[in-house]
Amino acid sequence: DAKTTQPPSMDCAEGRAANLPCNHSTISGNEYVYWYRQIHSQGPQYIIHGLKNNETNEMASLIITEDRKSSTLILPHATLRDTAVYYCIVRVVETSGSRLTFGEGTQLTVNP
Amino acid sequence: DGGITQSPKYLFRKEGQNVTLSCEQNLNHDAMYWYRQDPGQGLRLIYYSQIVNDFQKGDIAEGYSVSREKKESFPLTVTSAQKNPTAFYLCASSLTSYEQYFGPGTRLTVT
Numbered sequence: 100d101a102k103t104t105q106p107p108s109m110d111c112a113e114g115r116a117a118n119l120p121c122n123h124s125t126i127s128g129n130e131y132v133y134w135y136r137q138i139h140s141q142g143p144q145y146i147i148h149g150l151k152n153n154e155t156n157e158m159a160s161l162i163i164t165e166d167r168k169s170s171t172l173i174l175p176h177a178t179l180r181d182t183a184v185y186y187c188i189v190r191v192v193e194t195s196g197s198r199l200t201f202g203e204g205t206q207l208t209v210n211p
Numbered sequence: 212d213g214g215i216t217q218s219p220k221y222l223f224r225k226e227g228q229n230v231t232l233s234c235e236q237n238l239n240h241d242a243m244y245w246y247r248q249d250p251g252q253g254l255r256l257i258y259y260s261q262i263v264n265d266f267q268k269g270d271i272a273e274g275y276s277v278s279r280e281k282k283e284s285f286p287l288t289v290t291s292a293q294k295n296p297t298a299f300y301l302c303a304s305s306l307t308s309y310e311q312y313f314g315p316g317t318r319l320t321v322t
Contacts (some may be wrong), residue, residue, distance in 0.1 A: 121215065134311070142215075142301050142313025143254065198269070199311060201246075201253035 103187045108206040111181075117174040119124040119205050121187030124168040129193050132163060133199065134172045143186065143201070148170065177209045214238065215314035217302050222319045224296075232287045232317050234302035241306065243285035247271060248299040248316075262283055289319065296321045 104122040111117040123132065134146040147154055147161045149170070154161045160173040174181055186204040215236045224230045232236025236243065242261045246254040256269030260279040279285055285304075289296045299318050303311040 104241070115291040131309070135311075138317075140299075140316070142303070142316055143311075145311070148309050152231075183297075198244075198256060198259060203251070203253050 103189055103202055105185075105187050105205045107203065108163070108208070110173075110208050110210060111177045113179060113211050114176055115211050117177040117181065117209070118124065118205055119172040119174075119185050119187075119207060120169065121171070122169045123187070123189045126167050126189050130189045131168075132161065132170050133188040133190060134161065134185045135157070135188065135199075135201075136181075137204070138180075138183045141195065146185075175199075177207075179209050181207065182209045183207060215237065215302060215304055215312055217300075217314040217317050220315065220317060221320060222317055223240075224319070224321050225289045226319075227315055228290050228291065230296075230319065230321075231293055232289065232300055232302075232319070234285045234314060235286075236270065236283055236302075236304045236314075237314075238304055238306065240245070240280070240304035240312070243279070244303040244305075245275070245277065245285070245287045246301045248301060253302060257287065279312060289321075 131150050133148040135143040137143040147159050149161045163170045184204040184206050186201050188199050218233045227262045243257040245257040248254050255271050257275050258277040260266035263282050266279050276288045297320050301316045305311045
């Protein structure tokens with residue numbers, strides 16, 4: 100699996116956009132980028148995934164660079180409840196079930 | 212409500228005892244997973260199962276065992292051979308290859 104690099108922590112003001120970067124310079128052509136988040140003492144929650152096109156859902160947007168060596172997760176209007184550890188994961192999708200390798204992620208703190 | 216349940220939320224055991232953590236899902240998912248999380252760390256995969264009666268070792272399987280006799284159940288036994296069993300244990304399941312659904316976790320303390 101391609102290794103990912105994320106900043107250990109970030110701060111964001113409530114109501115502003117939170118932009119969380121992830122570097123995955125060794126990503127291969129058949130590997131997807133996934134984002135999960137984990138609120139303190141809870142199980143992780145899936146946010147979004149993508150291959151090469153930008154993606155958007157009700158939670159966030161995922162911007163992947165053209166060379167696919169980095170990506171950015173965007174929370175457009177961060178709230179206090181978005182305070183969590185955000186994990187960027189790169190993985191080949193298997194036909195049934197996909198092993199995920201979680202790094203240490205980015206601790207996002209949304210401040211009032 | 213559909214989801215994954217793990218019980219109990221907190222578990223205390225004496226060193227040298229085996230302990231079994233429960234994980235049940237009613238999402239009709241084929242694949243199930245067990246992860247371990249230590250303070251300030253990411254999740255590490257212990258075991259996973261893609262189908263009933265079959266499972267594979269993850270990255271840190273030593274000292275753990277699992278069974279998958281039913282689609283909805285994937286219990287994890289932490290044996291006395293596991294040198295540092297105190298941790299937060301998370302169970303997950305998936306139907307598609309993209310999204311894993313996680314349970315609330317069991318915090319195991321061994322003294």
